[in-house]
Every structure is written in C-alpha cells, then in structure tokens.
Amino acid sequence: MPRWEPDGAERLETAAFDLFAEQGFDRTTVAEVAERAGLTPRTFFNHFADKREVLFGLSAEFRQRVVRGIAECPAAVPPLDAAVHALQGALDTMFEHRRAAVARRFAIVEATPELRERELGKNADLADAVEAALRARGHDPDTARFAADAASAVQRRAMQEWTGTADGPPLRELVVAGLHALRAAVAGGADAARPDTAAERGPTAAR
Amino acid sequence: MPRWEPDGAERLETAAFDLFAEQGFDRTTVAEVAERAGLTPRTFFNHFADKREVLFGLSAEFRQRVVRGIAECPAAVPPLDAAVHALQGALDTMFEHRRAAVARRFAIVEATPELRERELGKNADLADAVEAALRARGHDPDTARFAADAASAVQRRAMQEWTGTADGPPLRELVVAGLHALRAAVAGGADAARPDTAAERGPTAAR
Numbered sequence: 001m002p003r004w005e006p007d008g009a010e011r012l013e014t015a016a017f018d019l020f021a022e023q024g025f026d027r028t029t030v031a032e033v034a035e036r037a038g039l040t041p042r043t044f045f046n047h048f049a050d051k052r053e054v055l056f057g058l059s060a061e062f063r064q065r066v067v068r069g070i071a072e073c074p075a076a077v078p079p080l081d082a083a084v085h086a087l088q089g090a091l092d093t094m095f096e097h098r099r100a101a102v103a104r105r106f107a108i109v110e111a112t113p114e115l116r117e118r119e120l121g122k123n124a125d126l127a128d129a130v131e132a133a134l135r136a137r138g139h140d141p142d143t144a145r146f147a148a149d150a151a152s153a154v155q156r157r158a159m160q161e162w163t164g165t166a167d168g169p170p171l172r173e174l175v176v177a178g179l180h181a182l183r184a185a186v187a188g189g190a191d192a193a194r195p196d197t198a199a200e201r202g203p204t205a206a207r
Numbered sequence: 208m209p210r211w212e213p214d215g216a217e218r219l220e221t222a223a224f225d226l227f228a229e230q231g232f233d234r235t236t237v238a239e240v241a242e243r244a245g246l247t248p249r250t251f252f253n254h255f256a257d258k259r260e261v262l263f264g265l266s267a268e269f270r271q272r273v274v275r276g277i278a279e280c281p282a283a284v285p286p287l288d289a290a291v292h293a294l295q296g297a298l299d300t301m302f303e304h305r306r307a308a309v310a311r312r313f314a315i316v317e318a319t320p321e322l323r324e325r326e327l328g329k330n331a332d333l334a335d336a337v338e339a340a341l342r343a344r345g346h347d348p349d350t351a352r353f354a355a356d357a358a359s360a361v362q363r364r365a366m367q368e369w370t371g372t373a374d375g376p377p378l379r380e381l382v383v384a385g386l387h388a389l390r391a392a393v394a395g396g397a398d399a400a401r402p403d404t405a406a407e408r409g410p411t412a413a414r
Contacts, residue, residue, distance in 0.1 A: 080393055113328070120327035121320070142388035145364055150393050153356035157349070181349035186287055186357050186393045 009047045011037040013101065016054040020108045025051070025115060055105055055115065058094060059122045063129050065090035070133040079134045079143055083151035084179055086130075088172045091155075096171055103163035127152040150186070154178040216254045218244040220308065223261040227315045232258070232322060262312055262322065265301060266329045270336050272297035277340040286341045286350055290358035291386055293337075295379045298362075303378055310370035334359040357393075361385040 015037035019028040030051050034044045048054050069086025077085065095102050109115045127148045134144035158174035168174075222243035226235040237258050241251045255261050276293025284292065302309050316322045334355045341351035365381035375381075 116331075117324035117328045120331055121324045124323075124327055142364070142385070143392040146360055146385075146389040146392035149360035149363075150357070150389075153353055153360075156356075157352055178349070178353075182353040182357075183393060185350040185353035186390060 008037075008039060008043055012039065012044055012047055013054055016051065017101070017104045017108060020055075021104065025055075025108060025112045052115075052118070055109060056118065056122060059126070062090050062094055063126050065093065066126065067129050067133045070130065070137065073137075075137070079137070079139045079147040080150050080179070082137070083130050083134065083147055084154060084175060086133075087151060087155050088175055091158075091171045091175070095159075099162065099166070102159075106159070106163045123152060123156065150182055154182055157181075215244075215246060215250055219246065219251055219254055220261055223258065224308070224311045224315060227262075228311065232262075232315060232319045259322075259325070262316060263325065263329060266333070269297050269301055270333050272300065273333065274336050274340045277337065277344065280344075282344070286344070286346045286354040287357050287386075289344070290337050290341065290354055291361060291382060293340075294358060294362050295382055298365075298378045298382070302366075306369065306373070309366075313366070313370045330359060330363065357389055361389055364388075 012033060016028070016033045019032055019036060028051065030044050031041050033051065033054075034041045037044075048057060066083075066086045066089075069089045070082050073082040073085055109119050130148035130151055131144045134147055135141065139147070154175055155178075157178045158171055161174050162168065162171050169177075219240060223235070223240045226239055226243060235258065237251050238248050240258065240261075241248045244251075255264060273290075273293045273296075276296045277289050280289040280292055316326050337355035337358055338351045341354055342348065346354070361382055362385075364385045365378055368381050369375065369378050376384075
C-alpha cells in the first residue's frame with residue numbers, strides 16, 4: 001500500500017497473530033493486541049468488530065468476489081470450471097501476495113478447535129454461495145451442489161499445500177493440479193496405486 | 208428393541224429433542240430433559256456425557272463402521288466406490304430404520320449456529336478418517352483426499368434429501384443417485400441445463 005505511515009490494520013493483524021501463536025487465541029485480549037501494535041483499543045475497533053474478526057474478516061469479501069466471478073463467467077464454461085476459475089481470481093487478488101501471513105493464520109486456526117469449527121462454517125457458507133451462483137446460471141440443484149462441493153475441496157487442498165511451503169507453486173497452479181486430481185479420483189480411482197482399475201473404468205465412469 | 212421396559216436412552220433422546228425443538232438447545236438443561244423423560248439426571252449421565260452428546264453421540268461409532276467398511280472392501284473396488292459402499296452399510300445399520308428421529312435431530316442442529324459448526328467438525332473428522340482409510344488401502348494422497356471429500360458430499364446431500372420427506376426412497380438409493388450426479392457434475396457439467404456442453408466435454412474430462 002503506497003501510504004506514508006504503516007497501515008493500522010496490518011500492524012494489528014501482525015500483533016494479533018504473534019500473540020495468538022505465543023499464548024493462544026483464547027488467552028489473548030484486544031487490549032494486548034492493541035498494545036503490542038502500539039495502538040489503542042479504540043483504533044483496533046475501528047478496524048475489527050472483535051478479535052475473531054482479525055482471523056475471519058476477509059471471508060465476506062472473498063465470497064463476494066467468487067460469486068461475482070461465477071456470474072461473469074461465459075455461459076459455455078461448465079459449472080465446476082466456472083467455480084474454479086472464480087476461486088482462482090479471488091485467490092490471486094486476496095491471498096497470493098501474502099503467503100506468510102495466510103500460513104500463520106492457517107496454523108492458528110488449526111490449533112484451536114473453536115476456530116477450526118468456525119473456519120468450517122465459513123467454508124460451508126462459501127460453498128452455499130457458490131451453489132446459489134451456479135443455480136442462478138441455470139444449473140440443476142444436484143449439479144450446482146456437487147460442483148460447489150468439488151470446488152471447495154479443490155480450494156482447501158490447494159490452500160493446505162500452498163501454506164505448507166514458503167516458495168512452492170502459486171495458488172492458481174495448485175488449484176489446476178487439484179482439479180485434475182479430483183476429476184481422476186472421482187471418475188473411478190485413476191491414481192498411481194491402481195492403473196489397471198483406472199483403465200477398466202475410465203471410459204464409462206464419466207457417463 | 209425386544210425389551211420389556213422402554214429403553215432409557217431412547218426416552219431421554221425423545222425428551223431432549225422435544226425440549227430442544229420447543230425452547231432451543233441453549234435454554235434446555237439436563238435436569239429438564241431427565242424430568243421430561245420421567246428419569247433422574249443420574250440416569251441421563253449413565254447414557255450421555257452431556258446434552259450435546261444426545262445429538263452427537265453416534266458419530267464415533269458411525270466413523271468406525273465406515274472405516275471398517277473401507278478396509279473390508281475388495282482391493283479392486285475404486286476408492287470413491289469403496290468409500291460410498293462403506294457409507295451405505297453404516298447408514299443402513301444406524302439410520303435407515305429411524306428416519307423421523309434423524310430428521311428431528313437434523314432440524315435442531317441446523318437451527319443453532321454452534322451446533323451446525325459442531326456438525327461440520329464431525330463431518331470433517333469423518334472425511335479425514337475416510338481419507339486415512341483410503342491411504343491405508345494404497346491410494347495416493349490426492350486421490351484419498353478427493354475421494355473422501357466427494358463421498359462426504361454425496362452423503363450430506365443424500366441425508367438432506369432423505370430427512371426432507373417422511374416416505375421417500377431409502378438412503379442407499381439416494382446415495383447411488385447422488386454418486387451419479389456428482390460424477391456428471393465433476394466430469395464437466397453434464398446437467399440438464401447444458402446437454403451440449405456435456406456432449407462436448409464428456410469424453411475428455413475423465414482423462
């Protein structure tokens with residue numbers, strides 16, 4: 001951001017992630033986060049509704065971007081491809097440039113059962129929004145539901161791999177690789193362990 | 208159950224579901240549940256660790272049945288088919304004969320955000336267990352992960368449809384229909400809205 005003083009929201013996020021990692025999410029107060037950032041609690045509340053918002057504040061914008069991306073996708077693009085394309089756009093814009101912060105957030109969420117369940121709720125909300133956006137494009141309910149769930153699975157797997165290394169491939173490439181792996185897995189087990197089975201079933205599984 | 212006196216666990220479950228539906232999960236105490244069932248709190252705690260356990264007490268057994276079903280499935284069965292077959296067996300044994308109770312439970316869980324997130328956590332635990340069981344069968348990590356997520360999507364969709372009617376098709380049939388719909392959706396959008404697209408992409412999507 002081209003601003004002459006450090007961004008308050010970013011300083012608060014860094015301070016919050018430090019404290020959540022050091023002493024746990026539950027034992028960290030907003031006052032401590034503000035103090036660590038060299039700011040006041042009042043400034044904290046100008047940026048975030050509560051301390052959980054530091055971790056989940058981007059989910060609504062992400063969801064909106066994905067929904068818009070699906071609506072803007074040409075009608076000829078199949079539903080799962082449209083959903084994945086929209087996810088790639090949102091991931092590029094919102095996450096690709098800040099892998100380290102996203103990885104820290106991911107580790108904090110995984111370490112706290114309450115936060116993990118909240119994350120699962122946000123993921124489910126996103127999948128529901130993708131389903132609705134696909135139905136709005138004219139797809140039948142089963143197709144919209146399953147394409148949304150499949151896109152969600154691809155995204156979660158890509159995020160997991162991407163946050164696991166500091167310099168691996170970009171998110172959008174991991175998403176493409178995941179989409180191919182998902183299609184192979186779902187079409188009838190075309191994985192390395194069972195090439196014979198894949199050959200038997202490949203031609204009929206897609207019907 | 209061929210017992211000469213009504214089963215305590217079932218009476219407690221019925222009483223708990225009545226009260227959760229009438230006044231909400233949060234505002235219901237164990238003492239109230241026991242009283243409604245004509246039993247003591249002590250008897251309640253002989254059957255359940257807490258009131259949430261009335262709603263989630265079966266998840267560990269369900270998970271174990273699914274994992275065992277995957278391990279026992281012949282090696283030639285592809286991973287998603289093995290996972291779906293194991294799910295069908297567990298659904299038959301544990302849920303098929305009690306649709307009304309399962310539907311009531313489903314409605315209570317959906318009505319309370321905290322319970323919905325807990326349910327999502329249990330679903331994620333089940334998918335993780337399915338993934339591990341598929342890896343133990345020799346499937347690669349991507350295939351195991353995506354087959355587990357796909358099976359989970361099929362199960363959730365089938366449960367949703369099954370609990371939505373009092374006398375619709377049995378769960379195992381809804382699971383089969385869901386598996387076909389998922390494969391069509393994932394292979395490239397072979398839904399009613401886009402038959403042309405399906406015809407174009409069908410042959411290559413499974414490769």
